[in-house]
Amino acid sequence: MAHFNLYSRGDWIFGYANAALIGIFVLSTLYPFIYILAVSVSSGAAVTSGQVILFPKDLTLAAYEFVLSDRLFWIAYGNTFIYTFGGTAVSLAIMIPGAYALSRSRLRGRKFLNLMVAFTLWFNAGMIPFFLNMRDLGLLDSRFGLIIGFACNAFNVILLRNFFEAVPKSFEEAAKMDGASEFQLLWKVFIPLSKPAIITVGLFCIVSRWNSYFWAMVLLRGEEKIPLQLYLKRIIVDLSANDEFASSLMTSRYSFETVTAAIMIASIIPVLLIYPSIQKYFNKGITLGGVKE
Amino acid sequence: MTSRMTHYLKGIGEDLRRDWQLYLLALPMIVWFLLFLYKPMEGLQIAFKDFSPFRGIAGSPWVGLENFRTLLEDQIFIRAFINTITISGLGLIFAFPVPIILALMFNELQNEFGRRFSQTIVYLPHFISVVIVAGIVINLLSPTTGVINLILSSLGFEPVYFLTQPEWFRSVFIGSNIWKEAGFESIVYLAAIAGVSPTLYESARVDGASRWQMIWRITLPCILPTIIIMLIIRIGNLVEVGFEYIILLYQPATYSTADVVSTYVYRTGLQGTQYDLATAAGLFNAVIAFALVFTANRISRKVSSTSLW
Numbered sequence: 001m002a003h004f005n006l007y008s009r010g011d012w013i014f015g016y017a018n019a020a021l022i023g024i025f026v027l028s029t030l031y032p033f034i035y036i037l038a039v040s041v042s043s044g045a046a047v048t049s050g051q052v053i054l055f056p057k058d059l060t061l062a063a064y065e066f067v068l069s070d071r072l073f074w075i076a077y078g079n080t081f082i083y084t085f086g087g088t089a090v091s092l093a094i095m096i097p098g099a100y101a102l103s104r105s106r107l108r109g110r111k112f113l114n115l116m117v118a119f120t121l122w123f124n125a126g127m128i129p130f131f132l133n134m135r136d137l138g139l140l141d142s143r144f145g146l147i148i149g150f151a152c153n154a155f156n157v158i159l160l161r162n163f164f165e166a167v168p169k170s171f172e173e174a175a176k177m178d179g180a181s182e183f184q185l186l187w188k189v190f191i192p193l194s195k196p197a198i199i200t201v202g203l204f205c206i207v208s209r210w211n212s213y214f215w216a217m218v219l220l221r222g223e224e225k226i227p228l229q230l231y232l233k234r235i236i237v238d239l240s241a242n243d244e245f246a247s248s249l250m251t252s253r254y255s256f257e258t259v260t261a262a263i264m265i266a267s268i269i270p271v272l273l274i275y276p277s278i279q280k281y282f283n284k285g286i287t288l289g290g291v292k293e
Numbered sequence: 294m295t296s297r298m299t300h301y302l303k304g305i306g307e308d309l310r311r312d313w314q315l316y317l318l319a320l321p322m323i324v325w326f327l328l329f330l331y332k333p334m335e336g337l338q339i340a341f342k343d344f345s346p347f348r349g350i351a352g353s354p355w356v357g358l359e360n361f362r363t364l365l366e367d368q369i370f371i372r373a374f375i376n377t378i379t380i381s382g383l384g385l386i387f388a389f390p391v392p393i394i395l396a397l398m399f400n401e402l403q404n405e406f407g408r409r410f411s412q413t414i415v416y417l418p419h420f421i422s423v424v425i426v427a428g429i430v431i432n433l434l435s436p437t438t439g440v441i442n443l444i445l446s447s448l449g450f451e452p453v454y455f456l457t458q459p460e461w462f463r464s465v466f467i468g469s470n471i472w473k474e475a476g477f478e479s480i481v482y483l484a485a486i487a488g489v490s491p492t493l494y495e496s497a498r499v500d501g502a503s504r505w506q507m508i509w510r511i512t513l514p515c516i517l518p519t520i521i522i523m524l525i526i527r528i529g530n531l532v533e534v535g536f537e538y539i540i541l542l543y544q545p546a547t548y549s550t551a552d553v554v555s556t557y558v559y560r561t562g563l564q565g566t567q568y569d570l571a572t573a574a575g576l577f578n579a580v581i582a583f584a585l586v587f588t589a590n591r592i593s594r595k596v597s598s599t600s601l602w
Contacts, residue, residue, distance in 0.1 A: 010503055011504045018401050021398060025476075048437070052438075053443060094321045097319065101319035108309075113319065116331075122586060128568050129572060133333040149329055151329075152322060152326065183318070207420050211421070232424045236427065257432060267422070268425060
């Protein structure tokens with residue numbers, strides 16, 4: 001069957017209309033980012049008089065200078081790095097061995113343990129009991145508490161477990177012949193073979209740690225421990241209602257709007273930097289996840 | 294009976310001895326789940342007690358369903374519950390179809406580069422924090438400097454205070470959620486479309502079907518199971534809205550449409566320390582959610598033989 005004249009004229013029109021609609025969707029996805037970027041490098045006067053819509057006006061880095069000279073910004077940035085990478089390391093260190101053990105079919109009690117993990121997908125105690133539990137454990141206002149309290153989740157455990165289950169038996173048998181212990185088996189066979197799944201879960205952890213603010217807001221007291229998102233929240237949300245502060249920020253060089261835009265850009269940049277690798281792995285992650293049970 | 298018992302116990306002992314390394318590997322995770330997800334369930338008792346932090350959970354007296362009665366007489370809670378259902382229901386109508394349509398559109402895009410590029414862009418907002426999204430929304434909708442109001446005023450309209458007027462809250466919330474998540478959610482449907490057998494399209498082409506007809510007669514029916522599963526998940530989450538995002542966007546002026554059960558729990562429990570009432574509200578929500586998933590799953594298994602479990 002020849003492939004020319006596959007599409008009628010109606011189909012061509014359909015194709016163009018479709019491409020145009022996707023174009024519109026892509027542009028409206030991009031626009032807010034471009035706008036925030038333009039605001040962050042414009043002068044405060046240009047923004048407050050409503051001159052910035054797409055392109056920056058009176059190009060200046062004044063807003064960035066203001067942000068980068070704020071001591072709390074750097075503290076929050078540093079804290080976020082601790083929470084993100086410390087948290088992800090702890091998550092993987094607990095979930096990988098756990099998911100591996102649950103993937104072994106001869107493990108007695110496996111069914112029960114799997115159910116114990118999966119049940120938490122559908123039901124959890126809720127905000128207040130979780131908070132009171134953290135308090136009882138003495139994990140309020142503690143960096144360690146914020147890291148350990150959110151180390152695992154059922155979705156990631158199931159994803160890893162499914163991947164370990166799919167590793168061909170022959171690898172395991174060959175290693176067992178050489179007298180490998182379970183620890184060696186996990187470390188030398190399963191982890192290297194499951195790199196895509198582990199990287200996927202690691203990236204999920206990194207992204208969710210980097211972006212979360214709610215429990216940091218609830219659990220932390222001191223300013224010295226807050227992550228970047230909470231710092232952002234305090235400036236963008238809590239202060240935008242407070243016009244007095246907003247106007248105190250206002251000079252001709254920067255304004256409340258340009259300063260908040262600069263903070264937003266500064267916190268998006270690391271996400272953009274790892275985005276290509278996220279892209280590569282999350283497609284796999286989602287298709288191999290197939291969370292069931 | 295007792296000999297069978299000892300035999301059974303011996304079997305466990307042998308398994309434990311044989312697989313002690315595996316149990317050791319699983320131990321930290323099991324302890325974690327018990328300590329951080331199961332131990333808090335003990336705190337659910339508070340919902341049935343007159344809780345005082347000084348007396349602790351065990352020392353506080355039982356009050357039966359008193360807290361639930363108080364809740365159901367509380368106009369603010371009733372309003373929050375209705376708002377939760379309304380926002381979710383509107384999301385189901387307006388936001389749920391968007392990723393399906395997007396996936397179909399991506400699938401019809403012939404240009405491989407254009408397709409990859411546009412997918413890369415529309416997935417991006419999923420990875421941006423709700424704080425940033427709220428910041429962007431606040432910026433774009435600002436009555437004095439926001440783009441939307443600049444456009445409105447250039448057309449001769451009065452500026453609209455989107456974030457302080459209750460009638461605008463739902464549109465802003467659902468609209469920005471579509472912007473953030475629709476692209477990423479289309480991945481699931483794209484994966485389903487990739488699994489549709491190409492021979493179906495080939496034979497349809499031979500019969501002279503147009504692309505439009507192929508979408509309706511082949512692609513959509515083939516991805517229907519995926520759509521149903523996503524719908525079940527969505528219905529199960531009908532009483533869970535993105536409260537972390539709402540907390541950033543709402544203010545007392547918009548509580549009448551924006552306050553949902555989770556934000557009510559947060560305000561009464563964590564900001565107001567009425568732990569018993571807030572726990573009862575949370576439990577009320579969780580039980581409804583659990584029932585919803587079960588019902589949706591059962592109905593779907595009967596109607597279409599597609600189900601989550």
